[in-house]
Amino acid sequence: MLMKELFNSKTKIAGIVLGLIFLMAMPPLYSSYWISLLTQMLIFAVLAMSLDVLMGYSGLSSFGHAGFFGAAGYVTAILTTRYEMGFLACFFSGIALPILISMVFGLLVAHATGVSFLIITLALGMCLWGIAFRWVTMTGGDNGISGVMRPDLGWGINLTDPLTFYYFVLSFFLIALVMLLILVRSPFGHSLKGIRDSESRMRVLGYHTWLHKYLAYVVAAGFAGAAGVFWAFFNGFISPYDMDLNASIEIILMVILGGPGTLIGPAIGAGIIVFLKNFISAYTERWLLIIGSIYILTILYAPQGLVNLIQDWFSGRRCKAETAAKAAQAEECKTWDK
Amino acid sequence: MILRERKDAKGFMGSMGNGEQSGAGPCLVLEELTVEFGGLRAVDSVNLTIETGERRVLMGPNGAGKTTLFNLVSGIYPPTRGKILFYGRDITQLPIHRRAALGIARTYQVTNLFRCLTVAENILMSCQALDSSKFVMYRPLSSYSHHAKRCDQILEEFNLAEKRNELIKNLSHGDQRHIEVAMALAEKPRLLLLDEPAAGLSDAETKELSALLRRLDPSITILLIEHDLDVAFEFAEKITVLYHGKFLTEGTKEEIKNNEVVHEIYLGAE
Amino acid sequence: MFDFLLVQTLNGLSFAALLFLLSSGLSLIYGVMKIVNIAHGSFFMLGAYVGMTVLNKTGNFFLAALAGGLSVGILGAIMERGFLRRFPLQAMPQMMITLGFALIFRDLSLLIWGGDPYLLDAPQFLKGSTTVLGVVFPIYRLFIFGVAVVVAIALWLFNDKTLVGAKLRAAVDDHEMARGVGLNVPLISGFMFGLGAFLAGFGGVMGGPIFGVYPGLDFELLSLGFVVVLVGGRGSLLGSAVGSILVGLVDNFGKALIPELSYFTLFAPMALVVALKPSGLFGKE
Numbered sequence: 001m002l003m004k005e006l007f008n009s010k011t012k013i014a015g016i017v018l019g020l021i022f023l024m025a026m027p028p029l030y031s032s033y034w035i036s037l038l039t040q041m042l043i044f045a046v047l048a049m050s051l052d053v054l055m056g057y058s059g060l061s062s063f064g065h066a067g068f069f070g071a072a073g074y075v076t077a078i079l080t081t082r083y084e085m086g087f088l089a090c091f092f093s094g095i096a097l098p099i100l101i102s103m104v105f106g107l108l109v110a111h112a113t114g115v116s117f118l119i120i121t122l123a124l125g126m127c128l129w130g131i132a133f134r135w136v137t138m139t140g141g142d143n144g145i146s147g148v149m150r151p152d153l154g155w156g157i158n159l160t161d162p163l164t165f166y167y168f169v170l171s172f173f174l175i176a177l178v179m180l181l182i183l184v185r186s187p188f189g190h191s192l193k194g195i196r197d198s199e200s201r202m203r204v205l206g207y208h209t210w211l212h213k214y215l216a217y218v219v220a221a222g223f224a225g226a227a228g229v230f231w232a233f234f235n236g237f238i239s240p241y242d243m244d245l246n247a248s249i250e251i252i253l254m255v256i257l258g259g260p261g262t263l264i265g266p267a268i269g270a271g272i273i274v275f276l277k278n279f280i281s282a283y284t285e286r287w288l289l290i291i292g293s294i295y296i297l298t299i300l301y302a303p304q305g306l307v308n309l310i311q312d313w314f315s316g317r318r319c320k321a322e323t324a325a326k327a328a329q330a331e332e333c334k335t336w337d338k
Numbered sequence: 339m340i341l342r343e344r345k346d347a348k349g350f351m352g353s354m355g356n357g358e359q360s361g362a363g364p365c366l367v368l369e370e371l372t373v374e375f376g377g378l379r380a381v382d383s384v385n386l387t388i389e390t391g392e393r394r395v396l397m398g399p400n401g402a403g404k405t406t407l408f409n410l411v412s413g414i415y416p417p418t419r420g421k422i423l424f425y426g427r428d429i430t431q432l433p434i435h436r437r438a439a440l441g442i443a444r445t446y447q448v449t450n451l452f453r454c455l456t457v458a459e460n461i462l463m464s465c466q467a468l469d470s471s472k473f474v475m476y477r478p479l480s481s482y483s484h485h486a487k488r489c490d491q492i493l494e495e496f497n498l499a500e501k502r503n504e505l506i507k508n509l510s511h512g513d514q515r516h517i518e519v520a521m522a523l524a525e526k527p528r529l530l531l532l533d534e535p536a537a538g539l540s541d542a543e544t545k546e547l548s549a550l551l552r553r554l555d556p557s558i559t560i561l562l563i564e565h566d567l568d569v570a571f572e573f574a575e576k577i578t579v580l581y582h583g584k585f586l587t588e589g590t591k592e593e594i595k596n597n598e599v600v601h602e603i604y605l606g607a608e
Numbered sequence: 609m610f611d612f613l614l615v616q617t618l619n620g621l622s623f624a625a626l627l628f629l630l631s632s633g634l635s636l637i638y639g640v641m642k643i644v645n646i647a648h649g650s651f652f653m654l655g656a657y658v659g660m661t662v663l664n665k666t667g668n669f670f671l672a673a674l675a676g677g678l679s680v681g682i683l684g685a686i687m688e689r690g691f692l693r694r695f696p697l698q699a700m701p702q703m704m705i706t707l708g709f710a711l712i713f714r715d716l717s718l719l720i721w722g723g724d725p726y727l728l729d730a731p732q733f734l735k736g737s738t739t740v741l742g743v744v745f746p747i748y749r750l751f752i753f754g755v756a757v758v759v760a761i762a763l764w765l766f767n768d769k770t771l772v773g774a775k776l777r778a779a780v781d782d783h784e785m786a787r788g789v790g791l792n793v794p795l796i797s798g799f800m801f802g803l804g805a806f807l808a809g810f811g812g813v814m815g816g817p818i819f820g821v822y823p824g825l826d827f828e829l830l831s832l833g834f835v836v837v838l839v840g841g842r843g844s845l846l847g848s849a850v851g852s853i854l855v856g857l858v859d860n861f862g863k864a865l866i867p868e869l870s871y872f873t874l875f876a877p878m879a880l881v882v883a884l885k886p887s888g889l890f891g892k893e
Contacts, residue, residue, distance in 0.1 A: 129871070188474055190479050197454055203435050245830065245831060249707060287715070289711070299705055300705075
C-alpha cells in the first residue's frame with residue numbers, strides 16, 4: 001500500500017519533470033511541424049481545463065463552451081484586422097466579452113442541473129454560433145475573418161516567430177494551469193466538488209449553490225476566452241466552425257478522454273485529440289468516424305477517462321465514474337428532493 | 339469535549355434582528371403545517387412546539403409523514419399551508435441554505451454524503467459551509483487553520499481520525515451513519531434534525547450510536563425520527579406520534595409506551 | 609403589410625411542421641426515456657439522404673419518405689438495444705454514446721453522399737403554388753403542415769387512447785413494475801426509440817424539397833429541436849406542437865426582419881420560458 005503510494009507520487013514527479021523537459025528545454029530542436037502542433041495542443045489544453053472546472057469539478061456538462069472560445073477569437077480578429085490594436089487590448093477584450101456573455105447566460109443556466117444544463121448550454125452555444133454565422137457584416141459570416149497577424153511585443157519578443165510564439169503560449173498554459181490548480185484546491189473549488197457529488201446536501205449545509213455554479217460558469221468562460229485569443233493569433237483566422245456544436249463536443253471529448261476532475265487529464269486529452277486530428281487527417285478524411293468510435297469505446301470501457309484509469313491502476317480507486325453512474329440511478333429514487 | 343461545548347453566539351445571533359437568544363421562547367413551532375402532493379396530504383395540519391434543548395422523538399408507521407415534515411422544516415419544499423417558526427422567526431418561505439445559516443441542521447435517512455471525497459474533505463465541507471471563505475478562489479483550503487482545527491476536533495470526537503483519508507464509499511455503513519451526524523454537528527447547529535440515524539446499523543453499531551446521541555450538547559435542540567424503538571425510547575424526553583400525516587398523540591415515554599392507540603397503529607401497520 | 613405577415617406566418621408554420629416531426633421524437637425520447645439523443649438531428653439528416661437515394665432510384669416520393677423513416681427507425685432501435693441499454697437510466701453515458709454516434713453518422717454520410725448540398729424533388733402534383741387569402745404560396749409547404757397535423761393527431765391518439773400507448777408509458781415510468789406485470793420492457797424501449805427516430809427520418813425526407821440536405825444539417829436542427837423541447841416542455845406532445853410553432857414563427861420572422869441576428873432571436877423566447885417556467889410551457893415538473 002505504501003509502496004503503491006510512493007510509486008504513485010514518484011511517477012507523478014517523474015512525469016512532471018519529463019513533461020517539462022519536453023515542453024521547455026527541447027523545443028528548439030523540434031521541427032516546425034511539431035512546434036506548431038505543440039502550440040495547438042497547449043491552447044486546447046487550457047480550453048479543456050476550463051471546461052473541466054465545469055464538467056469535472058462541478059458536475060455540469062456544458063455543450064456550448066466553444067461559444068466563449070470563438071467569441072474571444074472573433075474579438076481578437078476584429079480588433080487586430082480592423083482597428084490594429086495590440087496584444088494586450090485583444091487579450092483583455094477577448095476575455096471580457098465571454099465573461100460578459102456568461103454573466104448574462106449564467107442567469108439562465110445556473111438554475112439548471114444535469115440534463116437541463118446540457119440542453120440550455122447547447123442552445124446558448126448555438127445562439128453564439130448563429131451570430132457568428134449570420135452577422136455577416138461584423139463577422140464575415142461563413143468565411144470568417146482572416147489575416148490575423150501576430151504582433152511584435154517589443155523587447156525582442158516577436159510573436160511572428162513560431163518558436164517565440166510557442167514559448168509565449170507555453171507560459172500562458174503554465175500560468176493558467178497554476179491558477180486553475182489553486183482554484184480547485186481553494187474553498188470555492190472544494191464547494192464545487194460538493195455540488196458535483198450532492199447538490200442537495202450542499203444546500204442543506206448552507207451553501208448557496210446557485211451562486212457557486214454561476215461563478216464557476218463565468219470563470220470557466222473567462223479561461224475559455226483567453227484560449228480563444230491565442231487561437232486567433234495562432235491560426236491567423238477565425239470562423240464559425242471554431243465555435244459550433246461540433247467544436248463544443250470536441251472539448252467535451254478531450255475532458256472525457258483525459259478524465260474529468262483532474263485538470264491534467266483534460267490537458268492531456270486535449271493533446272491527444274489535437275495530435276490524432278492532425279495525424280489522422282494526413283492519412284484519411286475519416287477523422288470523425290474514428291474519433292466517434294474512440295469515444296464510444298471510451299464510454300463503454302473506460303468511462304472515467306485515461307488519467308483516472310492510470311491512477312486507478314496504481315491505487316485501486318475507482319470512484320468518480322461509478323459514483324456518477326450510481327448518482328444518476330439514485331436520482332430516480334430521490335422523489336422527495338427537488 | 340466539543341460535544342459539550344457551550345454553543346456561543348456565532349455571529350448570526352445578533353443578525354437575527356429579533357434579539358432572541360437560545361432559551362427565550364420555544365425553539366421550533368409548527369402551526370397547522372400542511373403539504374399536499376397531487377391531492378395527497380403528506381403532512382396534514384400538524385401543530386408542534388419544541389422547547390430549546392428538548393430531546394423530541396417523532397414516531398409513526400411508514401408513510402406517516404415524518405421525513406416529509408423534516409423536509410418542510412429544512413426547506414426542501416414549501417408547505418401548502420401553515421407556518422414554521424424558528425425562535426419566533428417565520429422561516430416558512432426562507433430558502434434552504436439560509437435556514438442552515440440560522441442554525442438548522444439535518445441528517446438523512448438514506449446516507450447523503452460526498453462519496454467521492456474523503457472523510458476529512460466531507461467534514462471540511464461542513465466546516466466552511468457557513469463561512470464567507472467558501473467563495474475564495476485564490477487560497478488553498480488547507481491554509482485555513484480554523485477550518486482544519488475544527489475538522490480535526492470533529493474527527494477526534496467521532497473516532498474517525500485514522501480514517502480521515504478514506505473515501506466515503508469505502509467505509510462501512512456504520513461509519514457512514516456516524517459521519518452523517520458528524521457533518522450536521524460540525525456547523526454547531528441550534529436545531530438538529532436526525533432522520534433515522536440508526537437505519538441499517540447492527541446491534542453493536544446501534545449501541546454506539548445511542549451512546550453518541552446521549553453525549554450530544556444539551557443546549558442543542560434535537561428532533562429525532564427513529565424506527566428502532568429501543569433507541570427512540572432511550573433517547574426521548576417527549577414523543578410525538580404522527581399517523582397518515584396527522585398529529586395523533588404526544589406524551590412522555592411512559593405515556594406513549596402505554597398508549598393503546600399507538601400500539602394498534604404499530605401492530606396494525608405490521 | 610398584411611401580405612408580408614401572412615406569407616411569413618405560413619412560412620413559419622411550415623417550418624414549424626418540420627420542427628414538430630423532429631422534436632416530437634426528441635421529446636418522446638427525452639421526456640419518456642430520459643435519454644438526451646444527440647444523434648437526433650443526425651436521424652433527420654440520414655432520413656433525408658436515404659430518402660433522396662430512394663427517390664432518385666424509384667421516383668416515388670412517398671416511398672422515399674417511408675424508406676427514410678423506416679431505415680432510420682431501425683437504426684435507432686439497433687442503437688438503443690445494442691448500446692444504450694447498457695446504461696439504463698444513466699443520462700450521461702447514454703448521452704455520450706449518442707454523441708459518438710452523431711459523429712459517426714456525420715462522417716458516414718459524408719463518405720456515402722459527399723459534401724454537396726442537395727434539394728429533394730417534391731412530387732409533381734404538389735409542386736407549384738396556390739392562392740391563400742390573396743397571397744401566393746407554395747402548395748408543398750401547405751402540404752407538410754397538413755402532414756404534421758395528421759402525425760400529431762395520430763401520435764396523440766396512439767399515446768392517449770390505445771393500450772399500446774399506455775403500456776409504453778407504464779414501461780418507462782417503472783421498469784421493474786412493468787416487467788413484473790409481464791410487459792416486454794426491452795422490446796418496448798427499443799420500439800420507443802425507433803419510433804422517435806422514424807419520426808425524425810420521415811421529417812427529414814419531408815423537409816427535403818424545401819431545406820434540402822447537407823452536412824451540418826444534423827447539428828443545426830438538433831439545436832433547434834432542443835430549443836423546442838426547452839420551450840414546449842419535455843415529454844409533452846402538446847408542448848412539442850406549441851413549441852414548434854413558436855420557434856418556427858420566431859425564427860422565420862427573425863430571418864425576415866433582422867436576418868443578421870436571427871439565430872439570436874430564438875434566444876429571447878427561450879430565455880423567457882427557462883426563466884419563468886423552467887420545465888417548459890407544458891412540461892411536467
